[in-house]
Amino acid sequence: MSHPPISRYPVPDIAGLPDDIRARILEVQQKAGFVPNVFLGFAHRPDEARAFFAYHDALLLKEGGHLTKGEREMIIVATSGANNCLYCVVAHGAILRVCEKQPQLADQVATNYLKADITPRQKAMLGFALKVSNDAANIVEADFEALRAHGFDDEDIWDIGAITALFGLSNRMANLMSLRPNDEFYLMGRVPREKKA
Structure with missing residues (x-):
């Protein structure tokens, strides 16, 4: 069965993108082993892609504060679930599972955080x-x-509010674009990674 397109908007060829955006995508591909579709979807409008990913990085890669990487991902998964954003639930659910090393956690948080195996603080x-x-x-x-x-x-x-607000934008844009989650995300953090020989 062939997959539907990753976005209802045109998806640019990586080779034709501005140097900085192409470099960012290739860096992510090197690290993850694939290109998350969000990078290709947002690259339709390079200036907006730069602004979105700059704010994303400022919130999610910052040093300090009392939020762990896993907690930042919990915020994204819970609010994306409430906003019915398939892309963000699947993609960030994968990151959450990997961060917390809990295969069931993302499904719990996306559906009903009150029933999830998390702390009262979370x-x-x-x-x-x-x-x-x-x-x-x-x-x-x-x-x-x-x-x-x-x-x-x-x-x-x-930080909690800003992550929520940024992903409110992300959720709505992903739904507008009909952004399809990468197949790779579905199994990440659910099954042990194969050891490289």
Whole structure:
């Protein structure tokens, strides 16, 4: 069976992309072993791709704070699930499984974080993220106090909100594009990686 296209918009040829975007895609391909379709989908508009990935990197690759890489991925998976974004649930679910070394975790977080095998601190974090995603106009000081009680400071709370907001954009653009998840993501973190000879 042939796959549908990865996006309803034209997907540029990597060789024809601006040097910086092509270099970024080739770097990701070298590290992951494949090119995640989000890079090709967003490359349809290079200036927007640069802006999106710059903000992505600022939030997800930053040093410091009290959020682990796995917790950042939990935020993405939980809010992407609430936004019905297939691409982000599948892609970031794979990253979450790899980070946390828990094959079942991403499915739990995407479907109902309250039933997931995570800590009360992480449940509070995801509850706040979902409020940012679905009801940001009603965030009040009590929401901040509840997170502070779990050891988050105001900068951590900014990070939770900013990751949620960026992926609100990502979820909507992925749905607009009908961005198809790479096949490779579905098994990542579910089955042991084959050892290279």
